[in-house]
Amino acid sequence: MLKFENVTYTYPGGETVLNGLSFEICAGECVGLIGANGVGKSTLMKAALGLVSARGTITVGENGNPSEAGNAVSKALVMNAENLPAIRRMLGYLLQDSDSQMFMPTVLEDMIFGPMNYGMPRAEAEKKADEVLERLGLQYLKTRQNHRMSGGEKRMAAIAVLLAMEPSMLLMDEPSASLDPKNRRKLIRLLKELPGTKLISSHDLDMVLETCERVLILKDGQIVADGPAGEILRNQTLLEENDLELPFCLQIQG
């Protein structure tokens, strides 16, 4: 669960990019975040991770067992300095630039970096990494040096790094960027299969249409539309008002 209540963020230069923004994503939902360039999609995600200090209330909840807690949330933490490590442990963030995400010499070392920081023994962390790589069909990248991968391979490896952390919620910034059609298809399949809450920021509206059940449109620092993906992404007028276009697959269908 992720809840923003009246969240505002102003860049040091004075430009307000999030302006009293409020929304809530329930546990298990897969939500697409769309909007033109520079509307603050990445900043919104950084605010959720406490990487930028936004005003307002941000609450992050962990997926719980419905039979025990009675609902899908067992623990909800309000963003503050004390809760920050626990909140970051819950959220997995895929950066726009994979080169910034992968900083260890090899893919395997990058994958075990997070789990070992959180106290997982090395053998267990390596086993978990193996499982994730096998699931993604990326075993061949296991010992590959990070600087010897193509852009697409780096992207898939960065996703593997995230999944090895077993986060409760995934925040993905342009996950399909720099992927070839085959890997993009693989990513879409993966996103559909992955359980847990997901917030996907993307300009790839076709992917959003396929993977997300709900869509938020961000403009002028506010959520200007929030509804089922099938409805919003078919509303040409709404999309054009927000400097967006119909997904390509719908344009072809006419």
Place this chain on the structure above:
Amino acid sequence: MNKLEKARLEVREMDDLAAGNSPVHGMTPLSKLFVTVLYIVTVVSFHKYDITGLFAAVLIPFIGYQIASVPVRTCFRKLRHVLPLVAFVGLLNPLFDKSIQMVIGNVRVSGGVLSMLTLMMKGVFCLMASFLLAATTSIEEICAGLRKLHVPKILTSLLLLTFRYVGLLLSEAADMTEAYSLRAPGQKGVRVEAWGSFLGQLLLRSMDRAEELYNSMLLRGYNGEFYYAKKREYGRYSWPAALITAACTVLMRFVNVPAWISHVIGGF
């Protein structure tokens, strides 16, 4: 591939070297750090005229290179920009110290020449030892070793990020130079008039990327400790090997090995 891109790949090559599997790679970082520091201190402590004693000091890093399967020429290739600086140290000594300290055949060697040569040798040997440490130990392992010595987190994090930052800086510089050269055909390098804005942009861009990288580390639980740096298993021979090397280093300091060999073999 431009020069900066090559330089970036060279920095990355250190990770490749550190990923090796030799007995030296298998030693604990702390034991290697101990031997390296002791070696450097010992080499530096040689008297400025003790050139014959110093000759033996090259054996320790040289043997280390052979066991680690790191070619010595790799060290000199990577340190080619630093070596002239080392060579420059003491270049003026012959002008100030003209006392005759040694006679080889009919050639009289002044103290200034001797001290210049010993200074150069000390510099080169210390660089060789430091490079061997860096080539057989990942930066994370070195930082983990330093943390065990209770070096503050802030310093070890700074060391780690500086190492990673160099790569980022070179990568950004390579991209910018490439973009510049594509729009400035026939020009060699970046025009002087463009240096200011070029360097400013480079700094801003690389700082942004470095911040992203640090954020990425924070988001995965990095708190200044290096839990992930430990290899699966370090050799049990680490400390015995380190102590033997340390003993040889100290012995080499107090026994003039070349003089002793010439005495035993040649009776001089």
